[in-house]
Amino acid sequence: MTIPQPSARVAPASAAGAAPARRPRPDQAPRRPMIECRGLHKYYGDYHALRGIDLTIREGEFFSLLGPSGCGKTTLLRTIAGFEDISSGVVMIDGRDMRNVPANVRPTNMVFQSYAIFPHLTVAENVGFGLRRDPRSRVEKAAAVEEALGMVGLTGFGGRAAHALSGGQRQRVALARALILKPKVLLLDEPLSALDRKMREQMQVELIKLQRQVGITFVLVTHDQEEALVMSDRIAVMFEGEIAQLDGPEALYARPASRKVADFIGVMNFLPARIMSETHDHVTVAAPGLGTVDIPAANVSRVDAGDAGPSIGFRPEAATLLGAGATAAGRVTEGVIDEVVYYGDMTYYDVIMDGTDAYDGIPHEVRISMRNVFGREVPDVGTRTRVSWSPGSLVLFR
Amino acid sequence: MSVAGRGSGLRVYAVAYLVFLYAPIALLPIFALNDATVIAFPLKDFTTRWFVQMVENAALRTALLNSLTIALSAAVLATSLGIFAARASTRYSFPAKGPIMGLIMLPLVLPEIIVAVSLLVVLLAAGVNLSIFTVILGHTLICMPFAVAILSTAFASLDTSLEEAAYDLGETRWSAFRLVILPLVMPGIMSALLMSFTVSLDEFIIAFFLAGNEPTLPTYIFSQLRFPKSIPMIMALGTMLVALSVVLLMLAEYFRRRGVARTGRTDSGGFL
Amino acid sequence: MATAQGAGAGQGLRLIAPPLLYAILMLAIPLLTILAYSFFRDDYLTVVREFTLDNYRAVWADPIFRAILLRSLAVAGLVTLTTVLLAFPVAYFLSFVVPPQRKALWLLLITIPFWTSYLIRVFLWKVILGYNGVVNSGLKSLGVIDQPLQFLLYNTGSIVMTLSHAYAPFAILPIYVALEKIDRSLLEAGRDLGESRAMTFWRVTLPLAMPGVVAAVLIVFIPTIGDYVTPTVIGGGKIPMVANMIQAQMLDIDNKPLGSAIAISSMAVVTALSLLFLLLNRRFLRVRA
Numbered sequence: 025m026t027i028p029q030p031s032a033r034v035a036p037a038s039a040a041g042a043a044p045a046r047r048p049r050p051d052q053a054p055r056r057p058m059i060e061c062r063g064l065h066k067y068y069g070d071y072h073a074l075r076g077i078d079l080t081i082r083e084g085e086f087f088s089l090l091g092p093s094g095c096g097k098t099t100l101l102r103t104i105a106g107f108e109d110i111s112s113g114v115v116m117i118d119g120r121d122m123r124n125v126p127a128n129v130r131p132t133n134m135v136f137q138s139y140a141i142f143p144h145l146t147v148a149e150n151v152g153f154g155l156r157r158d159p160r161s162r163v164e165k166a167a168a169v170e171e172a173l174g175m176v177g178l179t180g181f182g183g184r185a186a187h188a189l190s191g192g193q194r195q196r197v198a199l200a201r202a203l204i205l206k207p208k209v210l211l212l213d214e215p216l217s218a219l220d221r222k223m224r225e226q227m228q229v230e231l232i233k234l235q236r237q238v239g240i241t242f243v244l245v246t247h248d249q250e251e252a253l254v255m256s257d258r259i260a261v262m263f264e265g266e267i268a269q270l271d272g273p274e275a276l277y278a279r280p281a282s283r284k285v286a287d288f289i290g291v292m293n294f295l296p297a298r299i300m301s302e303t304h305d306h307v308t309v310a311a312p313g314l315g316t317v318d319i320p321a322a323n324v325s326r327v328d329a330g331d332a333g334p335s336i337g338f339r340p341e342a343a344t345l346l347g348a349g350a351t352a353a354g355r356v357t358e359g360v361i362d363e364v365v366y367y368g369d370m371t372y373y374d375v376i377m378d379g380t381d382a383y384d385g386i387p388h389e390v391r392i393s394m395r396n397v398f399g400r401e402v403p404d405v406g407t408r409t410r411v412s413w414s415p416g417s418l419v420l421f422r
Numbered sequence: 423m424s425v426a427g428r429g430s431g432l433r434v435y436a437v438a439y440l441v442f443l444y445a446p447i448a449l450l451p452i453f454a455l456n457d458a459t460v461i462a463f464p465l466k467d468f469t470t471r472w473f474v475q476m477v478e479n480a481a482l483r484t485a486l487l488n489s490l491t492i493a494l495s496a497a498v499l500a501t502s503l504g505i506f507a508a509r510a511s512t513r514y515s516f517p518a519k520g521p522i523m524g525l526i527m528l529p530l531v532l533p534e535i536i537v538a539v540s541l542l543v544v545l546l547a548a549g550v551n552l553s554i555f556t557v558i559l560g561h562t563l564i565c566m567p568f569a570v571a572i573l574s575t576a577f578a579s580l581d582t583s584l585e586e587a588a589y590d591l592g593e594t595r596w597s598a599f600r601l602v603i604l605p606l607v608m609p610g611i612m613s614a615l616l617m618s619f620t621v622s623l624d625e626f627i628i629a630f631f632l633a634g635n636e637p638t639l640p641t642y643i644f645s646q647l648r649f650p651k652s653i654p655m656i657m658a659l660g661t662m663l664v665a666l667s668v669v670l671l672m673l674a675e676y677f678r679r680r681g682v683a684r685t686g687r688t689d690s691g692g693f694l
Numbered sequence: 695m696a697t698a699q700g701a702g703a704g705q706g707l708r709l710i711a712p713p714l715l716y717a718i719l720m721l722a723i724p725l726l727t728i729l730a731y732s733f734f735r736d737d738y739l740t741v742v743r744e745f746t747l748d749n750y751r752a753v754w755a756d757p758i759f760r761a762i763l764l765r766s767l768a769v770a771g772l773v774t775l776t777t778v779l780l781a782f783p784v785a786y787f788l789s790f791v792v793p794p795q796r797k798a799l800w801l802l803l804i805t806i807p808f809w810t811s812y813l814i815r816v817f818l819w820k821v822i823l824g825y826n827g828v829v830n831s832g833l834k835s836l837g838v839i840d841q842p843l844q845f846l847l848y849n850t851g852s853i854v855m856t857l858s859h860a861y862a863p864f865a866i867l868p869i870y871v872a873l874e875k876i877d878r879s880l881l882e883a884g885r886d887l888g889e890s891r892a893m894t895f896w897r898v899t900l901p902l903a904m905p906g907v908v909a910a911v912l913i914v915f916i917p918t919i920g921d922y923v924t925p926t927v928i929g930g931g932k933i934p935m936v937a938n939m940i941q942a943q944m945l946d947i948d949n950k951p952l953g954s955a956i957a958i959s960s961m962a963v964v965t966a967l968s969l970l971f972l973l974l975n976r977r978f979l980r981v982r983a
Contacts (some may be wrong), residue, residue: 054532096596107586128589153601154591205591432787436800439784441861443807446818449828453821461821462831507713522710528718531912533920533964536957539944540724543731543954563720566713599698624811627922627937631945640813647817647927651904660814667809675802 057119058083058241059104060208064113066265069130073099075265081209081243081258086235088244089250091262091305094286100262101245105211106130118149118208133202136219140195143184147173148182150197154205172200175234182258192219192223199231203238210235212244216251228254249289261285277339281325283421286337292332292419293390296383297421307420311336312382313357314413319420334422340393342417345373346410347402354414361407362389370395375411391412440499447664454658472658478681479655485642488554489623496561503562504569504614511570512577523570530567537564538631545632552634560628565618570668572617576610577603612677616670639663706874731954736932741950749955759939763960766935767967769850770919773857774972777914780858788866789873790855801870808863816927819856823847823928848930857918862919872906873899904978912968919964936960 059081066074073096081087088119089097102108104115106127115122117131133154142150152169160168173179176196181189195215207341215231216224232255235242246252252259260270269281280286283294297311307317315337345361345413346352363374373392380388392411396402403409453461457469474484510516511523529537541560549554578604588598626640633641643659646652732749735742753759784804792800807815822828823846830842846852876899886951922937931938934957943953972979 058516105590107590113522127586130592130593132590134587134590136587138583140581142584142587142602153588156601157592201587336630354660432783432791436784436787439780439862440803442859443804445850446815446822448806449818450814461743461824462826463828463833464835466797466904501711505717506709506711506954510709511707514702514709516703516706516710519706522924525722528717528721531916533708533917533937533961535920535922535940536725536961537721539953540728541720542944543950544724544727547727559720563716570713576918588877590785616907620809624809624813631923631941635750637716640811643811643813644923647820653821656814656817660811663814664810668806671806671809673801679798679902687732 055082055084057081058117059243060114060116061100061104062116064100064103064112065111065117065264066103066108067111073265074103074110077265077267079260079267079270081241083241084239086232086242086244086255086257088246088256088259090249090252090259090264090289091268093247095262096265097245097262098112099198100150101134101190101211101213101243102208104243105132105134113372131207132211133205133207134213135195135198135202135215137214139198139215139218141189141194141197143187144187146182147178147186147189147197148186150186150203151200153201154156168204169200172204175203175237177230186296192227193218195219195227199234203234203240207240209241209243212242214247216244216246217248220344224251231255253289255306261288263288279323279325279419280337283325283335283337286325286419286421291340291391291393292337293340293389294335294337295380295390297334297375297420298335298383299379309334309336309420313359313377313388317415317418320416321417324420325422334420335376336411336422337419338390338417340372340391341409342391343390343392345375345392345394345411346412347400349404352410352412354412357411357413359411361403361405361411362408364402364405366402368396373403373409375409377411424468433634450661450664452659453654454661456654459651459654461657472654473662475655476662478656481637482642482659485639486636487638488563488633491555491637492554492561492629493619493622495558496622499558499562500565500569500574500618503566503612505611506571507534507566507570508573508577512574513582520596526570527567530565530571534564534625534627538628541628542631552632552636554633554636554638557629557631557632557636557638560632561622561625564625564628565621567616569614569622572614573607576607576613580606609677609680613674616674616677620667620670714936715835722894728954728957731951732958734951736949736951749951753955753959754953756805759956762934762936763963764917765850765933766960767963769857769935770915771852772850772854773861774911774915776854776858777861777865778910779980782869782903782907783861783911785866785869785873788870798910801867804866805863809886810916810974812860813923815860816856816923819852820847820927823852823855828901832969847928848932852928853924853933856924857921860924861914861918864913868909868913869906872903872909876902901978904975908972911971916964919960 047253049309059079061077061079064074064079065072075096078098084349087209089100091097103110104117104122106122106125122130142153145153148169151172152165155165155168156167169182170179173182176199177201178193178196181193181197186194186197190391196220198215203362212231216227219412228251231242231257241380244252253276256269256273258272259276261268261276263284269276269285271279271281276285277289280289280292283292286292295313297312300308300310300316302308305321307321307324308318310316318335319336323385339342346356358378359375359377361373362376363372365372365374370393373394374389375392376387376389380386380390390411430601440578449461450466451587453467454469454472457467457471458465507523507526511519516522534550537560541563545556545559584602584606585598588602589595594599626628629638629641630644638646642657646656725975733747735744735746735748740803771857777887788797788800788804820827824830825842825847827846829846830839833839834842880898880902881894883890884898888912889897919935920937921935922941925931925935925938929935934942940953940960941959944947947953
C-alpha cells in the first residue's frame with residue numbers, strides 16, 4: 025500500500041520527508057561507466073529470463089533495478105555478481121570483460137535478501153570472513169572489522185553470536201561484511217524486504233548516507249517502487265526480462281514511458297482520448313470531460329503494443345478539488361465524489377467527472393489526492409465538486 | 423482449549439504405552455544381577471558373576487571386536503556416501519532424480535532378508551569369500567538411507583545463499599564448503615555416524631548370511647539362545663548393550679541440540 | 695533460487711555418482727540377479743542358466759508355501775493393525791498435548807527402545823512368555839496358577855505381540871510428523887464452523903494425518919513380513935514365515951533358483967498389496983497439509 029505524500033522531490037514516497045534531499049553531485053561531468061551490459065540474454069531451459077539487456081551503470085551511482093517478481097531483476101543482479109552464467113552478451117565491470125571471471129574474484133560484493141549471515145560465527149567473524157586471504161596482520165584485520173562495524177552503527181557488537189541478532193542488525197552485518205572488502209560495486213538483492221515498515225524507512229536513509237560516505241557504486245534490486253524512488257540516482261524498470269524504462273526518479277514518475285510503467289509506479293488516472301492533430305512540439309488531443317488539450321511532445325509516451333487506444337493520464341496529486349468560492353489556477357471539470365479514503369495526513373477522493381462517458385458510455389472515475397489541512401472539512405460522498413487541473417501535468421499514452 | 427482436561431486420559435495411555443515399551447528391557451538388569459541360571463521368579467541373590475563370565479568369554483570378545491570393526495567401517499562409509507547423496511538431492515536437480523534417490527533409499531523399505539539373500543547370491547557368484555568385509559558391504563548399503571535421511575534434513579535447512587555469500591567474499595567452491603557448509607552440517611554428520619553405527623551393531627540377518635564363519639555380536643547372541651546355561655550371561659550382555667545404546671542416543675541428541683542452538687533455529691524436537 | 699540448469703544437472707550427477715554406483719552394485723545388480731536366478735534351473739551343485747518357469751510353478755503349486763505366505767501376510771497384517779492403532783493415540787498425545795519444550799524428551803523416550811538390540815528385545819519376550827518364563831514363574835510364585843500356562847509361547851499370538859512391541863516407534867514417528875504439520879487454525883476453523891470436537895477430529899484431523907498413517911502402515915507391514923528372527927525365536931521354528939522358508943532354500947537346501955523364486959514371489963505379493971493400499975488411500979495423499 026502506498027500513502028502518497030507530496031514532497032519537494034518525489035510525490036508518492038512516504039519516506040521522502042525523512043530522507044535527505046537528493047544530493048547535488050559535486051562533479052557534474054559524466055562519470056565513467058562502472059558496469060556495462062551489452063545484449064545480455066539468459067535462458068533457463070526454454071524460459072527466456074533476460075531478453076537483450078543493454079545497460080550502463082556509472083561509477084559512484086546508486087542504481088536500482090525495479091520490477092515485479094519474475095521480471096528478471098534478480099537474475100540480472102546475479103549475472104553481474106557472477107552467480108549466473110549468461111547465454112549470450114557481455115558484462116563488463118570497470119572496463120574489464122567478466123567472461124570467465126568467477127564470482128569469488130569479481131570486484132563486486134553482495135548483500136543477500138536473506139542476509140546469509142553465517143550462523144555459526146560471531147558478528148566479528150562474519151564481518152572479517154572475506155579477509156582470510158588478506159596479508160595484513162591479525163591486529164590490522166581486527167581494526168578493519170571494528171571500523172566496518174562502526175560504519176554501520178554496530179560498534180561493540182563484534183563478540184555477539186550472529187544468530188542472536190535482530191533483522192535490522194543482520195542487515196548491517198551483511199553490509200559491513202561486504203563493504204570491508206572495498207568492492208567497486210555493492211550489489212543489494214531486496215535488502216530491506218524482510219524488515220518492518222519503520223525499520224525499512226530508517227535503513228533507506230542509512231543506505232543513502234552510507235553510499236555517499238563510501239562512494240561505491242550501489243546496485244539495488246527491489247520490487248518496491250517507493251524504495252527505488254527514495255534511494256536511487258537512476259532506476260531501470262524491468263518487465264518480463266526487458267528494461268521498460270531507464271530514468272531518474274523524477275522523470276520516471278512524471279513522464280512514464282508506457283502505461284505499464286505508469287501503472288507500476290504510483291497511481292495514474294487514465295481517460296480515453298482521441299488524437300486530433302500533431303506538430304513537432306505538441307500533440308492536440310480530445311478527452312471526454314477534459315475537452316481539447318495540447319500535450320507537450322516530452323509528455324507523449326512511446327507506443328505500447330496491445331493497448332486499447334490512446335489515453336490521457338495524470339497523477340492523483342496533479343489535480344485539486346476546489347472548495348466553494350475558490351478560484352482555479354488551471355482548467356476546471358465538475359464531478360461527483362464517489363468514494364472518500366481517509367489516510368490521516370492525506371485523503372483520496374474518487375471522483376466521477378462529468379462527460380467522461382462520452383466515448384464508451386462508461387463514466388470514468390479518477391483518483392485525486394489532497395493533503396489534509398487542519399480545520400478544513402473533508403467533503404462527503406455524493407457531494408458535487410469542481411476539479412482543477414492543468415494541461416501541463418497530463419501525459420499522453422498512445 | 424482445555425488441554426489439561428483433554429490430555430489427562432491420553433497422558434495415562436501414553437505412560438502405559440511407555441511401560442509396555444520398557445517393561446521387557448527393565449528385566450535385563452534384574453536378571454543379569456540375579457544369582458540363578460533360570461530366568462524366573464522369585465529372584466535369588468544378587469551377583470555380578472554373569473558380568474564376569476561375559477568379560478572372560480573369548481568368543482564373545484571376538485564377536486564384539488568384529489561387530490565394532492563392521493559398525494565403525496559401515497558408519498563411516500554410509501555417512502560419506504550419504505553426504506554426497508544428501509547434498510546432491512537438496513541442492514541440485516538432475517535427470518532421473520526421483521528413481522535414483524528411490525534406489526538409494528530402497529533398503530529402508532526392503533525386508534532385510536531380501537537384501538541378504540540377493541547380496542549372498544551375487545557375492546558367491548563373483549567368487550568373493552564371505553568375511554566381515556562382506557558384512558561391511560551389506561551394512562553400508564542398509565545404513566546409507568538412514569544417513570541420507572538425517573543429512574538431507576541438515577543440508578535442506580541451510581540457506582543456499584550462505585554458500586554463495588562465502589563464494590562472493592572470495593572463497594573457492596571447496597573452501598566455501600569447508601568453512602561454511604561443513605561446520606553447519608557437522609551435527610547432522612555426527613548423528614548420521616551414530617545412527618549408522620547403532621543400526622549396524624544391531625543388525626542380525628545380513629551378518630547371519632554374509633559373515634561366513636566370522637561371528638558378530640548378534641549372530642553370537644543368536645547362537646547362544648539355544649543354550650539355557652548361557653542365558654544369564656546374555657542378559658548381562660543385553661544390559662551392557664542397552665546402556666551403550668542409551669549413551670550413543672544421548673550423544674546423538676546432544677549433537678542435534680547443539681546444531682539447533684548453533685544456528686539459532688527453533689527446536690522442533692526429534693532427529694528422525 | 696534457481697541455479698543454472700545445465701551446470702546444476704552436471705554437478706548434481708557428479709555428486710550423486712558415488713552413492714548411486716554403490717546402490718547399483720550392491721542392490722540393483724543383486725536384485726536383478728535373484729530375479730534372473732528365479733528363472734534358472736537348479737542342478738544340485740550348480741545353477742544351470744536356461745530359462746524356465748518351473749521354479750514359479752513349484753512355488754505356487756506348493757501348499758506349504760501358500761500356507762506360509764498366507765500366515766506371513768496375516769501376521770504382518772495383525773501386527774500392522776495393532777501397532778498403528780496403539781501408536782495413533784500416543785502420536786496424537788505427543789503432537790497436541792505435550793508442550794513444545796517437552797517434545798524432544800518424549801520422542802527420546804519413545805525412540806530409546808528402538809535403539810536397543812532387536813535380537814535381545816525379541817529374546818526377552820521368549821523369556822517373559824516361556825514355559826519357565828517371567829509370567830509363568832511370577833504367577834506361580836504369587837499362587838495364581840499351579841502349572842505353567844502353555845499357550846503363551848510358540849503361537850501366532852506371541853509372534854504378533856513381539857513384533858508389535860518391536861515396531862512400535864516406527865509407527866509413532868510418521869504419524870507424529872503428519873500431525874505436527876497440521877495447521878492448528880484448521881482445527882479451530884472446524885470448531886468455529888460448528889463441529890464438535892469429535893467431528894472435527896473425524897473430518898479434519900484424521901484425513902490430514904492419513905499420509906502419516908499410510909507411511910506407518912507400510913513401514914511396519916513390509917519389514918515384518920520378511921522378519922526372520924521372531925518366528926525362529928518366539929515361534930520356536932514351529933511357525934515358519936516367508937523369511938524362514940527363503941533362508942532354508944538358500945542356505946540349508948541350497949536350491950538358489952527356488953529360493954530366489956520364493957523371494958521374488960513374496961516380494962511381488964508385498965509390492966502389489968502396498969500399491970493397492972496406496973491406491974485406496976490416494977485421496978488422502980494428494981492433500982498437501
